[in-house]
Amino acid sequence: MSGADRKIPIDGDGGSVHAVYREQLLKSYGSLTDPVFHFVWNVADRKPYGEVFRRLSSICPVEDDTDINCDVCFTFIVRCERVLIVKLSMIGPYAVVLAFGPDGLSSTAELVSCSAEDVRGTTEDEVLRVLRDQGFIFVPRDHLETMVR
Template sequence: MSLVAYKEFARRSYGSLQRPRYDVISKRLEKDPYRDLLEELERLGEVEDVTDLNCDVAFAWKIRTGEFGVVARLSVVGPYAAVFRLHADGYETGESVTEGS
């Protein structure tokens, strides 16, 4: 994604980049935009919400299916997502499993 496109997503999400409106993001979070996706993920395996309470731009979930596990982070600001492999002990390894990583 180009810098121009990124700035456009930020402008659409926050309004002015010089005087951003963060309350808009809170309203998006309250709408639970990934409810349907979360229901699909729960059909695949165990899902745990690990979203940081201080994070106002993304959701994060640990997803485990058997021995395989990932942490998925999905933005409410733009079409951004990152998925990282979990270690067998349950901690995030930092190894991206997102296409194009």
């Protein structure tokens, strides 16, 4: 099943964002009250997204901007018509793609969706297709905007 076919499950009543990710967070951190972070170095050493990087590089120039001291994700800067910041979680099969202006600086970030109505036949769409083909699930805006306590 590709990432395009999989959705992040939500309880029937609107659900708790926390509950959606809880199992994977516990698997990675061991505890939510006393988390351990050593898994980040293990994941980074494995370079699990090398194939994604290679495929993205065949579409547009790509830089690896991953900083495991700040984020628990791999960060790729993809320079297409607009600059895309592709964040791939170290916790689970989750992706977030942000688009900026052509220079990467002069515009506000736009969350790039992977829905069928957004397909425009651009290199951005090719980037999204690579992520879907690799089984990534795009984190919805409402989850990204949810306060974590």
